[in-house]
Amino acid sequence: MRDASRYHRLLWSATVLVALAACTAQPTPPPPAATPAQEASKASVHKEAFGSTADGAAVELYTLTNASGMEVRAMTYGGIIVSLRVPDRTGALGDVVLGYDSLDGYLKSSPYFGAIIGRYGNRIARGRFKLDGKEYKLAINNNPNALHGGRKGFDKVVWKAESFQDQRGVGVVFTYTSADGEEGYPGKLDAKVTYTLADDNSLRFEYQAVTDKPTPVNLTQHTYFNLAGDGSGDILAQELMMKASRFTPVDKTLIPTGELKSVEGTPFDFRTPTAIGARIEAKDEQITFGLGYDHNWVLDREPGGGMQLAARVHDPASGRVMEVTTTEPGLQFYSGNFLDGTLTGKGGHVYQHRAGLCLETQHYPDSPNKPDFPSTVLKPGEEYRSHTVYAFSVQKP
Numbered sequence: 001m002r003d004a005s006r007y008h009r010l011l012w013s014a015t016v017l018v019a020l021a022a023c024t025a026q027p028t029p030p031p032p033a034a035t036p037a038q039e040a041s042k043a044s045v046h047k048e049a050f051g052s053t054a055d056g057a058a059v060e061l062y063t064l065t066n067a068s069g070m071e072v073r074a075m076t077y078g079g080i081i082v083s084l085r086v087p088d089r090t091g092a093l094g095d096v097v098l099g100y101d102s103l104d105g106y107l108k109s110s111p112y113f114g115a116i117i118g119r120y121g122n123r124i125a126r127g128r129f130k131l132d133g134k135e136y137k138l139a140i141n142n143n144p145n146a147l148h149g150g151r152k153g154f155d156k157v158v159w160k161a162e163s164f165q166d167q168r169g170v171g172v173v174f175t176y177t178s179a180d181g182e183e184g185y186p187g188k189l190d191a192k193v194t195y196t197l198a199d200d201n202s203l204r205f206e207y208q209a210v211t212d213k214p215t216p217v218n219l220t221q222h223t224y225f226n227l228a229g230d231g232s233g234d235i236l237a238q239e240l241m242m243k244a245s246r247f248t249p250v251d252k253t254l255i256p257t258g259e260l261k262s263v264e265g266t267p268f269d270f271r272t273p274t275a276i277g278a279r280i281e282a283k284d285e286q287i288t289f290g291l292g293y294d295h296n297w298v299l300d301r302e303p304g305g306g307m308q309l310a311a312r313v314h315d316p317a318s319g320r321v322m323e324v325t326t327t328e329p330g331l332q333f334y335s336g337n338f339l340d341g342t343l344t345g346k347g348g349h350v351y352q353h354r355a356g357l358c359l360e361t362q363h364y365p366d367s368p369n370k371p372d373f374p375s376t377v378l379k380p381g382e383e384y385r386s387h388t389v390y391a392f393s394v395q396k397p
């Protein structure tokens, strides 16, 4: 009897425990719900094969689309932006960058269309510089100077890539390790460039790098823009504003003289919006050296750093506007002077003189040989960081 009642008490306790456990057990949590904004967003990332390089490396193409339909296509070869479709004032999307329809065009001959530039954007005089008492010699690929990282710069290598989609938008993270001594530069450099397309029609570039030996680093992006649309003629009627009271004049090989010259009273004054063509043929030695505009402007920056407005381009015909903000001290405005009708790009468009413009955020050219310019030397233990945003909108006539 005592055993039976103990048995019943045990049975009862066990039943209560099971019941209690059932009441308190948490169901497996569902995956975190998308925010209403994310749910409504039609943003997407899509990856596809885009051919292979001469040595057989596979190249992939990422298509980033934001909620309002703006679309960027970028590939792992050179991080090249192959197309950028942006609305005009009627809402119609148009491709506003120059380039080719397929990888082949880029492999054959490209004046850095759409590419990441590194390890050093723009020129280093005679391809030489001294660092910590040692002289380094780079390839001379723009006689008599070194240009845009060398014969095989960051524009001609295949980057690793990973896409993402989160509150910031849709994007791709490109990574590349440049070996110690590559193109003559000292130190192994781990570079990372993140492209983010946000729902507000802005395209952000975040550059990061670390090194194991002191080395000059100056990363930028070499997209050729034509806000009226790729293949629509030259960019001379488009209006440019650059927030810069000074520029760095050059010698006839396009190496800065070291002077920071006032733009006042020169064809280089873009402090108020001015048509690019208005003074591009001016009788001016600097214009002659550049065959037009191919210079670095010294941005007027507020103290304290951070992202600041550098430039604004407006195409009166389409109403498209592009605003450039950056953490960099300089901006290379290149008016496509070396385009001469010998390259046939997307959709059979022949790229005539000045069919596109580049606004490359950067440190000043030849800084490794100009102790008075802001330094471009990255040391072990430091992190190189540079941010630039190209934001697109429209302006009513």
Ligand code: BGC
Binding pocket: 111, 112, 122, 254, 294, 295, 332, 334, 338, 358, 360
């Ligand atoms: C340079 C030009 C050069 C072009 C490449 C620009 O950044 O300043 O001189 O010709 O890149 O095509």
